Amino acid sequence: MASKSRSVLSCTAFVDESGDLGFGAKASRYLTLAAIVTDDPRPLERIPQKIRKRRLKKSLRRIPELKFHNSSHEIRMAVLRRLVADEDVRVVCLVVDKRNAKDRILERKNEFYLESCGRLAHEVVRLVGQRPTLNLIFDARRGGGVVDSDFDFRIRESVTEACRRMRTTSPAVRVSKLDSVNSGGLQVADYVAGAIHRKYERGDTAYYRVIAPSIAVERGWFTP
Numbered sequence: 001m002a003s004k005s006r007s008v009l010s011c012t013a014f015v016d017e018s019g020d021l022g023f024g025a026k027a028s029r030y031l032t033l034a035a036i037v038t039d040d041p042r043p044l045e046r047i048p049q050k051i052r053k054r055r056l057k058k059s060l061r062r063i064p065e066l067k068f069h070n071s072s073h074e075i076r077m078a079v080l081r082r083l084v085a086d087e088d089v090r091v092v093c094l095v096v097d098k099r100n101a102k103d104r105i106l107e108r109k110n111e112f113y114l115e116s117c118g119r120l121a122h123e124v125v126r127l128v129g130q131r132p133t134l135n136l137i138f139d140a141r142r143g144g145g146v147v148d149s150d151f152d153f154r155i156r157e158s159v160t161e162a163c164r165r166m167r168t169t170s171p172a173v174r175v176s177k178l179d180s181v182n183s184g185g186l187q188v189a190d191y192v193a194g195a196i197h198r199k200y201e202r203g204d205t206a207y208y209r210v211i212a213p214s215i216a217v218e219r220g221w222f223t224p
Contacts, residue, residue, distance in 0.1 A: 010133040012041045013092070013124050015117070016180070016189035017142055018068070018197035021109050023102065031096040032197035033120045035136075036189050037128060037216075038089050045184035047082045051075060065181045068194030079191045080210040090216040092127055093196050094120045100222035114151060116221070118158035123217045125162040131171045134159065139186050140177035151175070 013035040019028035038044055048066045068076060083089060096116060098105060105112045121136060128134070136155060152175045163170040180186040195207035196218075 009131070010135065011037060011039055011128045011131050012135040012137065012185075013037045013121075014041070014044070014183070014185035014189040015120065015136060015138045016186055016193045017139075018190075018193040019096075019098075019201070021098070021105055021113060023098070023106070027098075028197075028201055029098060030197060030200045031098055031116065032093060032193050032200065033096075033116055034091060034093040034189060034193040034196055035120055035124050036083070036089055036091055036185065036192055037124055038086070040088055041185050043086050044083070044089065044188055047079060048184040048187045050082065051078055066187050066191075068191045071191075076191060076195070076207055077210065079188060080195060080207060083188055083192065084211055084214045089214055090127065091192055091196075091211060091214050092120065092123045092217040093193075093215065094123065094219050094221055095196065095200055095223065096221045097223045100224075114154045117151070118154050119219075119221065121155050121158045122162040123219060125159045125171070126166065127216055129166075130163075130168040133174065134171040135174045135176065137176045137178055137183065137185065139180045139183075139190075141179065151177075 015033065015035045017031065017033045019031040021031060022028075036044060051066060066075065066079065071079075094116060101112065117138070124136070125134060138151075155175050156173045159173050160170045178186060180190065192211060195211055196215075198204045198206075199208040
């Protein structure tokens with residue numbers, strides 16, 4: 001009963017991204033932002049620790065954090081399968097086709113990143129509905145160059161706008177920026193963003209299919 005009561009009061013979303021905002025030879029075509037939404041973040045936070053103990057060789061357990069881009073296929077599948085086994089988890093994602101937004105990105109890269117995160121937050125609040133508290137947790141090492149005060153303000157502004165459109169009371173929004181080394185939830189969000197990004201960037205849906213049952217919202221921005 002305690003867990004159910006807590007879920008009514010608050011909601012937590014771990015947000016990470018895959019791709020970049022560059023246009024060089026090695027730049028990605030897409031920028032993918034993903035949020036893992038949960039009423040109880042504790043099971044999500046424990047996933048990397050369980051993977052380390054049961055899947056990684058002793059020589060690899062000292063790696064600071066689990067990352068999608070340098071993990072084996074086995075580890076990627078293990079993380080994603082543990083995610084979808086949690087029935088409380090829902091995924092919200094925003095996929096940006098950078099080619100169609102090139103002028104805007106080149107003109108004001110930080111502003112574009114802020115707007116992208118704001119749109120994702122907007123979709124999160126539309127999904128979870130009216131809650132007294134919404135915790136939005138971002139990776140402090142991503143989106144470099146964005147001023148913290150501007151970032152927090154814009155995210156709260158997006159949530160307020162979403163609630164205004166839904167004619168609901170805006171929740172108390174807590175925006176946190178954590179080092180993903182210290183957050184299991186952010187590490188799992190990295191795998192989710194990587195799985196979705198791989199579908200669009202490479203046409204490889206192997207990992208996407210694993211998490212598809214947990215994807216509640218999948219939006220394109222600047223997509224045809």
